[in-house]
Every structure is written in C-alpha cells, then in structure tokens.
Amino acid sequence: GAAATVTVTHCGACRRALSALRPDTAALLTSTRKRGAATYAQTLQNIPDTQVTTLDNGLRVASEESNQPTCTVGLWIEAGSRYEDAKTNGAGFFMEHMAFKGTKKRPGSAFEKEVESLGAHLNGYTSREQTAFYIKALSKDMPKAVELLSDLVQNCALEDSQIEKERSIILQELKEMDSSLTDVTFDYLHATAYQGTALAQTVEGTTENIKRLTRADLASYIDTHFKAPRMVLAAAGGISHRELVDAAKQHFTGAPFTYKGDSVPALPRCRFTGSEIRARDDALPLAHIALAVEGPGWADPDNVVLNVANAIIGRYDRTFGGGKNQSSRLATLAVEHNLCHSFEPFNTSYSDTGLFGFHFVSDPLSVDDMMFCAQREWMRLCTSATESEVTRAKNWLRNAMVAQLDGTTRVCENIGSNLLHYGRRIPLEEWDARISAVDARMVRDVCSKYIYDKCPAIAAVGDCFLWPSKWSSLEKEDSV
Amino acid sequence: FWRNSWEAFSYSSYPVARAHRFDGCKAVCFIYLHVVSFAVLLCAAPASVRCVHNDVAVPDFSAYRRDDVQDATTSSQGSSDSRKGFSYLMTAATGVTGAYVAKNVVTQFISSLSASADVLALSKIEIKLSDIPEGKNVAFKWRGKPLFVRHRTQAEISQEAEVDVSQLRDPQHDLDRVKKPEWVIVVGVCTHLGCVPIANAGDYGGYYCPCHGSHYDASGRIRKGPAPLNLEVPVYQFVGDDTVVVG
Numbered sequence: 001g002a003a004a005t006v007t008v009t010h011c012g013a014c015r016r017a018l019s020a021l022r023p024d025t026a027a028l029l030t031s032t033r034k035r036g037a038a039t040y041a042q043t044l045q046n047i048p049d050t051q052v053t054t055l056d057n058g059l060r061v062a063s064e065e066s067n068q069p070t071c072t073v074g075l076w077i078e079a080g081s082r083y084e085d086a087k088t089n090g091a092g093f094f095m096e097h098m099a100f101k102g103t104k105k106r107p108g109s110a111f112e113k114e115v116e117s118l119g120a121h122l123n124g125y126t127s128r129e130q131t132a133f134y135i136k137a138l139s140k141d142m143p144k145a146v147e148l149l150s151d152l153v154q155n156c157a158l159e160d161s162q163i164e165k166e167r168s169i170i171l172q173e174l175k176e177m178d179s180s181l182t183d184v185t186f187d188y189l190h191a192t193a194y195q196g197t198a199l200a201q202t203v204e205g206t207t208e209n210i211k212r213l214t215r216a217d218l219a220s221y222i223d224t225h226f227k228a229p230r231m232v233l234a235a236a237g238g239i240s241h242r243e244l245v246d247a248a249k250q251h252f253t254g255a256p257f258t259y260k261g262d263s264v265p266a267l268p269r270c271r272f273t274g275s276e277i278r279a280r281d282d283a284l285p286l287a288h289i290a291l292a293v294e295g296p297g298w299a300d301p302d303n304v305v306l307n308v309a310n311a312i313i314g315r316y317d318r319t320f321g322g323g324k325n326q327s328s329r330l331a332t333l334a335v336e337h338n339l340c341h342s343f344e345p346f347n348t349s350y351s352d353t354g355l356f357g358f359h360f361v362s363d364p365l366s367v368d369d370m371m372f373c374a375q376r377e378w379m380r381l382c383t384s385a386t387e388s389e390v391t392r393a394k395n396w397l398r399n400a401m402v403a404q405l406d407g408t409t410r411v412c413e414n415i416g417s418n419l420l421h422y423g424r425r426i427p428l429e430e431w432d433a434r435i436s437a438v439d440a441r442m443v444r445d446v447c448s449k450y451i452y453d454k455c456p457a458i459a460a461v462g463d464c465f466l467w468p469s470k471w472s473s474l475e476k477e478d479s480v
Numbered sequence: 481f482w483r484n485s486w487e488a489f490s491y492s493s494y495p496v497a498r499a500h501r502f503d504g505c506k507a508v509c510f511i512y513l514h515v516v517s518f519a520v521l522l523c524a525a526p527a528s529v530r531c532v533h534n535d536v537a538v539p540d541f542s543a544y545r546r547d548d549v550q551d552a553t554t555s556s557q558g559s560s561d562s563r564k565g566f567s568y569l570m571t572a573a574t575g576v577t578g579a580y581v582a583k584n585v586v587t588q589f590i591s592s593l594s595a596s597a598d599v600l601a602l603s604k605i606e607i608k609l610s611d612i613p614e615g616k617n618v619a620f621k622w623r624g625k626p627l628f629v630r631h632r633t634q635a636e637i638s639q640e641a642e643v644d645v646s647q648l649r650d651p652q653h654d655l656d657r658v659k660k661p662e663w664v665i666v667v668g669v670c671t672h673l674g675c676v677p678i679a680n681a682g683d684y685g686g687y688y689c690p691c692h693g694s695h696y697d698a699s700g701r702i703r704k705g706p707a708p709l710n711l712e713v714p715v716y717q718f719v720g721d722d723t724v725v726v727g
Contacts, residue, residue, distance in 0.1 A: 174532045174534055175532060177532075177533075178532050178533055184533045187533055187534070188533065188536070191536065191537070191538050192538050195538040195541070196538075196540065196542075196552040197552045197553070200538065202533075202534045204534055205534065206534050206535050207532055207534065207535055208535070268552075268553035269553050269554060269555050270552070270553075271549060271551070271552050271553065271554060271555060271556050272555070272556050272557075273541075273549070273556065275538075275541075277538060279533070279536070294556070294557065352555075353555070453564065454560070
C-alpha cells in the first residue's frame with residue numbers, strides 16, 4: 001500500500017481569522033505554506049539508503065551517511081547467552097567486562113585512555129542473542145574508532161590479574177541487578193518459559209560460573225563466536241561508506257571466519273513451556289508479574305501486527321496524567337479500579353521464537369483483578385478489535401518507529417540489529433507500508449493465532465501470594 | 481529494531497553503562513521460591529553463599545512432560561493441537577461420565593423417597609390357577625380392591641362368544657377381554673357407583689350388583705342396569721401353566 005501522507009494544513013477559517021486580526025502573521029504563515037514543508041512520505045524517502053558491503057571474510061560493513069558532526073561506529077556480533085551452555089553461562093558478559101580492560105596492543109588502561117583522548121564514548125552490551133561494542137565519536141575520528149574496535153574484539157588481553165579483579169566486581173553488579181525487580185521478573189520469565197533450553201539462562205551467568213570461569217573459557221568463547229560472518233560493522237553519522245569500508249578492510253581482514261574442525265555452532269530451537277514461577281517475598285511492598293505466550297521470531301511479518309496490538313493495549317504508570325480519560329482501555333480500568341501501579345505490554349523476539357505478553361506492578365491485593373482485566377483485554381483484541389483503535393495504534397507505532405531513530409547511536413544500533421535479525425536494513429518506508437497494511441481483521445486473526453487457547457508462561461516476584469494459581473488465569477485465555 | 485522501539489519494554493538486552501554504579505546495594509531479601517526449595521537450601525548453607533536470582537534454576541520437569549515436548553530443541557507449537565485435543569477429550573469424557581454418575585446418584589437418593597419395595601410388592605398378586613375349580617369365581621384382595629378370577633366352563637365361553645356385540649352398552653367382544661378364554665380376570669368393582677358385585681348371580685349368569693341392580697355377564701360386560709361400562713380388566717400375565725401375575 002502507499003505510505004500514509006501527513007501534511008500540515010491550516011483550515012481556511014483559521015487563516016481568515018488570523019488575517020483579520022494580525023495581517024503580518026498571516027502573511028508569514030501563508031508564505032511558509034507556499035514554500036511547502038516536506039510531506040511525511042517525502043521525509044521518509046529522503047533518508048539516505050543504508051549501504052552494505054561484505055568483505056571477503058564475511059564481515060558485513062553497513063552505514064547510513066547523514067552529514068552530522070558526530071558518528072557512532074560499532075560492532076554487532078551474533079553471540080550471547082543463548083550460545084552458552086550451563087558451564088560457560090556468563091562468559092559473554094564476563095568477556096564484555098574484560099573487553100575494556102586493555103588489549104594486547106594497548107595493555108591496561110592504555111585502551112580506555114586512547115578512547116578518552118578522542119573525546120569519544122565507548123559502550124557495549126551483551127544480550128541473549130547479540131553482543132555489541134560501539135564508539136560515539138566525532139565523524140573525523142571514525143577510522144580510529146574502527147581500529148579501536150578491531151583491537152578490542154580481536155586482541156582482547158584477558159590478563160589473569162584483571163580477570164580475578166573483575167570477578168568480585170561482576171558479583172557486586174549481580175547483587176545490584178537483583179534489586180531491579182522488573183529485570184528479575186523478566187529473567188525468571190525466560191527461565192520458566194524456556195526451561196531446559198539455552199534461552200532460560202541469564203545473560204550475566206550464575207555466581208558459580210563467575211567464580212569459576214578462567215582465561216581459557218573466555219578465550220574459547222571469543223574464539224568460537226567472534227567470527228567475521230557473524231559480525232556487522234555498522235556506522236551512522238557524518239561518515240562516508242567508502243572510508244568505512246577501507247578502514248574495515250585495513251583492520252578486520254584478519255578476523256577469523258573458519259571454525260575448528262568445521263564445527264559451526266548451530267543454534268537449536270528453544271522449546272517454550274507454558275509454566276509458572278513465583279518468587280514470593282512478602283516483605284516486598286509490591287508484586288511484579290510478567291505473563292507471556294510464545295510469539296514469533298524476528299523475521300516473521302506477524303511482528304508488525306503484534307506491535308500494533310501492543311499499541312492498542314497501551315501502557316500506563318501512575319505518573320500519567322490522563323486519569324480516566326486515556327485511550328488505552330486497560331489504562332482507564334487501571335485508574336478507575338486502582339488495579340496496578342504500572343503496566344506495559346512487550347514483544348520480545350529472538351531468531352526463531354519470542355515472548356509476547358505484558359508486565360505489571362501492582363499491590364498484592366489487586367493482582368488477581370489486574371490479571372483478569374489484562375487477559376480480558378487480550379481476548380477482546382482477539383475477538384473484537386475495532387478499526388478506530390487499530391488506526392490510532394498504527395499512528396502511534398509509526399510515530400514511535402520514526403522517533404526512536406533520533407541520534408546517530410540509535411541509527412547505528414538499528415543498522416547493526418537489523419542486519420543481524422533480518423539480514424538487511426529495513427527502511428522506514430517499508431515499515432510504514434507494513435504498518436499501513438494492518439487492519440482490524442488482521443489484528444484479530446494474528447492475536448487469536450498467538451493468544452487464544454495457548455498456555456502462557458508467568459513469572460511473579462514479590463508479594464504475589466494472594467493471587468490464585470495460574471489455572472484460573474488459563475481459564476480466561478479461552479473465555480470471552 | 482523492535483528491541484529499540486520498545487527499549488523500556490524489551491528485555492532481550494541489558495545495556496550496561498561503563499561507569500559502574502555502586503549506589504548502596506540493598507541487602508538481598510531471602511527469596512522463597514514457590515516451586516522449589518533449591519534456593520532455600522542454598523541460603524540455608526554457610527553465610528558466604530550469595531543468593532541472587534541468576535542462581536535460581538527451574539527444576540527439570542521431564543518426568544511430568546508428555547513425550548511430544550520432551551525434546552528441548554523442538555518447538556512445542558507443532559504438538560500443541562494434539563496435546564490440547566487429548567486434554568480436552570479427557571476433560572469432556574470425564575465430564576460426561578461424571579454427569580452420568582452424578583445423575584444416577586441423585587436419582588437413587590430421590591427415588592428412595594418414592595414407594596418402597598414392600599409397597600411395590602403389594603402391587604402385584606400371583607395367583608395359583610389350579611386352586612380354582614371350573615365354574616368357580618374366586619375373589620382376591622388386590623391393590624385394595626376385589627379381584628375376581630373366574631374359571632369358566634366351555635358352555636359359558638361359547639355363550640359369551642355368541643353375544644351380539646352391537647347390542648351391548650359397552651361393546652366389547654369376549655375374546656378382547658380375555659387372554660385365555662377359560663380364565664376371566666376382572667376387577668370386582670361395579671362401574672356404576674363402586675359396589676362389589678356378587679358372583680354367579682344376576683340374569684346373565686355372571687355378576688349382579690345388589691346396590692342398584694346392575695347385571696354383568698360371564699365376561700364381566702354390563703347387560704342390564706345403571707352401570708355404564710364393563711368391569712375393568714387389569715393388566716395380567718400368565719406365567720407358566722399354573723400361575724397368573726396380575727398388576
């Protein structure tokens with residue numbers, strides 16, 4: 001379908017009224033109109049294309065040039081906790097910590113000092129399916145940034161003394177993360193939904209592993225997973241693709257692309273289990289609940305429809321000023337009946353599976369009611385999503401999709417992730433077209449496909465005892 | 481991309497700032513796991529053991545899994561329909577069986593309020609036919625009413641068979657009122673106002689009701705008098721050669 005066009009117009013009456021009162025303002029407005037602001041469709045088309053080059057060793061180099069003084073350059077790698085097993089769980093996270101502790105060429109603090117001397121920011125993250133390291137710097141420093149990244153990934157020093165020091169720091173970080181109950185809830189959700197599989201593991205690993213991992217384990221992790229075909233060098237900002245490719249060729253040609261004994265690590269399918277886990281602690285004031293059914297993988301087109309559905313559900317927390325007058329029905333109910341402190345839907349995707357659900361934080365006594373209302377909202381989407389709310393959700397989604405790409409870092413992240421998830425950068429025009437193609441019937445069909453009569457996985461943390469067993473929640477999955 | 485747009489919502493990634501934050505770690509509360517006591521064991525051990533959520537492992541429920549979902553590397557979606565189908569079938573079957581059982585239990589309890597066996601036993605009477613000689617009419621008490629069992633002679637049978645049915649007040653042929661022609665079984669209550677007729681009396685060789693003068697013949701049909709209908713023929717059955725069960 002054609003991309004939606006949003007044009008700014010002044011209604012005739014408005015213009016007339018203004019011209020009656022303040023002639024010069026009216027003239028100014030009219031002259032702006034005549035010059036013509038770009039339409040929404042035009043702005044989408046004017047975004048420069050993402051250029052992708054693949055080096056001989058399989059490394060993909062992708063960039064979006066946008067004439068800015070700064071740039072973000074980063075490496076997105078297909079490695080994460082899903083690739084680890086019980087003994088090596090946490091190696092990726094540990095390695096990420098070690099990455100900033102010096103390389104063979106720049107030992108100790110020399111690496112960080114060099115980054116800082118550019119005035120650049122070095123950052124990174126590890127998640128279940130991808131690892132990223134990126135540098136935000138001035139555009140002119142892009143070649144240096146590429147060199148630093150290549151050094152970081154290919155020549156990590158992994159000094160034994162540093163490793164020992166890092167253990168206690170990581171353990172401390174784990175303890176800190178335990179206080180973020182939302183993160184804990186989602187970790188438990190993964191642990192129960194994907195029990196017995198690699199996706200159940202946390203990114204940070206177990207304390208036993210953190211105490212036990214050796215230099216050999218980390219080196220082996222890097223050796224097994226940091227291969228050129230699984231890496232994407234992405235950049236966005238005031239850089240030129242040609243220069244980026246040259247820099248990549250200069251520093252990444254040596255990146256390995258073969259596996260020992262040709263044993264390419266295969267990513268087995270992770271089985272989803274409808275189940276429940278409760279970490280009850282009555283000393284905590286609130287209950288955190290996350291509920292999810294199995295969703296589609298990244299590349300599935302149903303994701304667009306599910307995200308529209310999530311936009312219909314909306315989100316809420318107590319700081320919202322709308323009160324009872326919010327467009328999200330569930331939010332209105334939450335306010336009217338004091339159901340929860342906050343709720344949000346989510347659609348987390350992995351390469352071949354996903355979690356589609358919602359998370360809420362509520363008082364212990366309202367957990368049951370909130371669960372009932374949220375599931376009833378789900379069922380309403382399955383059976384009677386209306387065109388008007390789908391239109392509203394689509395507009396919200398278009399807005400969010402475009403707004404999130406402000407800044408070179410976000411664009412760079414988008415490029416890196418897209419190439420890993422979809423194999424290509426999906427342009428905003430295409431997203432817009434896909435979103436426009438969604439209608440109420442599609443929302444009902446797709447929601448029914450994933451939600452109706454399916455077993456969910458539920459994780460509950462905190463004072464969650466007063467909520468009856470999951471079986472009563474399950475009944476509601478197929479009662480309207 | 482979607483992880484980005486739902487950055488606050490998506491938990492497939494953990495952006496970690498390089499500056500480590502050490503702002504007042506809270507004491508980790510003892511987390512009681514509803515499902516398993518593994519964490520309890522962990523925390524019950526010496527004080528140096530740390531309790532973090534990363535160490536909590538969901539136990540292996542393979543012993544409870546169905547065969548279709550034993551393999552952790554196969555999607556559970558494929559077998560989802562058959563597993564659900566089986567569960568629903570079992571539920572439906574149990575429901576139907578349960579309903580049947582419940583209905584039976586309830587009806588058994590309620591039917592205990594109805595007539596008891598001894599009362600029902602009185603509703604039937606078993607009569608030994610060899611005790612009744614030919615030409616004789618014997619009266620029994622049955623359901624509170626007199627029951628006449630008459631052993632007819634051949635002469636009586638042929639006489640009744642020849643009667644013109646169209647002349648009768650309540651037209652019924654004799655053979656329609658008996659199963660075996662030599663045995664007439666009727667309720668001995670006059671159809672006029674309920675008196676008991678006298679056997680072997682009256683003008684027609686049958687019964688005579690003394691109250692108002694109704695004459696019945698040897699088949700129990702009304703011939704003369706105020707009674708409107710023939711004597712009632714109850715339900716009866718010959719069991720064997722010698723016995724008849726009435727009722």
